[in-house]
Amino acid sequence: MPNQKQTDYNNSCVTPTYQNTVYFFKNTEQVIQYHESEINVGRYGRYDNPNWLEVEKKIATLDNVQDALVFSSGMNAIVTSVLTFAQPKDRLIYTGKCYRNVRNFFKSVLPKLAIEVIPVDSADTQRFHEEFETQYRENTKIVFIEAPSNPHLYLVDLERLKSQIGPNTLLIVDSTLSTPFNCQPQDFGADLIIHSCSKYLGGHGDILAGTVSGSTKLIEEIRNYRNMMGGVVDPHAAFLLNRSLESFKIRMKHFNQAGMEVAQYLQNSPLVENVFYTGLESHPHFALGQKYLTGHGGVISFEIKANRESTSRFVDTLTVPFMGSNFGSNHPMVEQCSIFTYYKQSAQERQQLGITDNLVRLSVGYGDTGMLIEDIDRALQETCRV
Numbered sequence: 001m002p003n004q005k006q007t008d009y010n011n012s013c014v015t016p017t018y019q020n021t022v023y024f025f026k027n028t029e030q031v032i033q034y035h036e037s038e039i040n041v042g043r044y045g046r047y048d049n050p051n052w053l054e055v056e057k058k059i060a061t062l063d064n065v066q067d068a069l070v071f072s073s074g075m076n077a078i079v080t081s082v083l084t085f086a087q088p089k090d091r092l093i094y095t096g097k098c099y100r101n102v103r104n105f106f107k108s109v110l111p112k113l114a115i116e117v118i119p120v121d122s123a124d125t126q127r128f129h130e131e132f133e134t135q136y137r138e139n140t141k142i143v144f145i146e147a148p149s150n151p152h153l154y155l156v157d158l159e160r161l162k163s164q165i166g167p168n169t170l171l172i173v174d175s176t177l178s179t180p181f182n183c184q185p186q187d188f189g190a191d192l193i194i195h196s197c198s199k200y201l202g203g204h205g206d207i208l209a210g211t212v213s214g215s216t217k218l219i220e221e222i223r224n225y226r227n228m229m230g231g232v233v234d235p236h237a238a239f240l241l242n243r244s245l246e247s248f249k250i251r252m253k254h255f256n257q258a259g260m261e262v263a264q265y266l267q268n269s270p271l272v273e274n275v276f277y278t279g280l281e282s283h284p285h286f287a288l289g290q291k292y293l294t295g296h297g298g299v300i301s302f303e304i305k306a307n308r309e310s311t312s313r314f315v316d317t318l319t320v321p322f323m324g325s326n327f328g329s330n331h332p333m334v335e336q337c338s339i340f341t342y343y344k345q346s347a348q349e350r351q352q353l354g355i356t357d358n359l360v361r362l363s364v365g366y367g368d369t370g371m372l373i374e375d376i377d378r379a380l381q382e383t384c385r386v
Ligand SMILES: Cc1ncc(COP(=O)(O)O)c(C=O)c1O
Pocket: 073, 074, 075, 076, 099, 102, 146, 150, 174, 176, 177, 196, 197, 198, 199, 208, 209, 210
């Protein structure tokens, strides 16, 4: 058997999945041309893949920046990007109320590398900026902002923040909960933008992936780290993500509309105490939302008029959403935050993070929003006090 591929059949409208470990070269001259960047061919599956490239081009276009990289998960995009730039004796300041594993990474891994990490609470905007001012130093290499934050959807005044930091500090914005459809952080000074594509961008609950986007210069530095650290996405997951991006804008329009409908229903219910949705005037960051967001997505967090046990009964009584910890996909999902994502946190930590016993996070799906609202209404009637 000859040891080289005999066919070259590459005019499919859909890029097939390049489910391969390695690429072959025709001869040594081609190898040299590859090293000299004179030809655009693959070398090895940890460095190159056409399915990644398609995703990366689309994400860079959506984020309106020069380039992007795709990773095996949102966490991997964050870890690789931060480790590319943070050095011993640097300081990293982050929004303290953020996704649990991002906080865990900052608190438990970075100090081992002598990187100082400082959480600043973004719930109160004025206090956030004041506290930020006192914590900011010359050696602050990275400011990491999760906005909207998970699960309260807190925002940050990015322009004001940018005016508080020097040119040697990188502003990284995790924009997973707004997506490029609802927010363009680079317009307000973000140097790097992170998306967990396991959520809205993937949108079908069937892949894990993450991206970082920014200038070619920054992305090339991160690419070297991705090549070494190997947090690459499986080609088939990249294929699925690429397919999902074709319907991304249509899906986001639905999420924005359905999310607002559910949030308005919840706000008008006498059985609901508080609704966290940036499209409602009652959200503390409604005004920031008007400035930075063009839509508010399909995630709504809310506190019902119930204690811990009745809140559990409420989520147990729902029949339309799955109980589980994801958002932005076809299935509506619900969780009682204190006993799901935050179960292992101490009561004191939960209190600091604003995770009350009656806090519920809901993500709408692509199904009938009226049916979801009816289901919530029935469950509230059955389990809450007026
Ligand atoms: C805001 C945010 N960023 C990052 C992540 C991590 O993404 P992934 O699950 O793709 O690793 C999550 C996951 O829930 C998240 O909510």
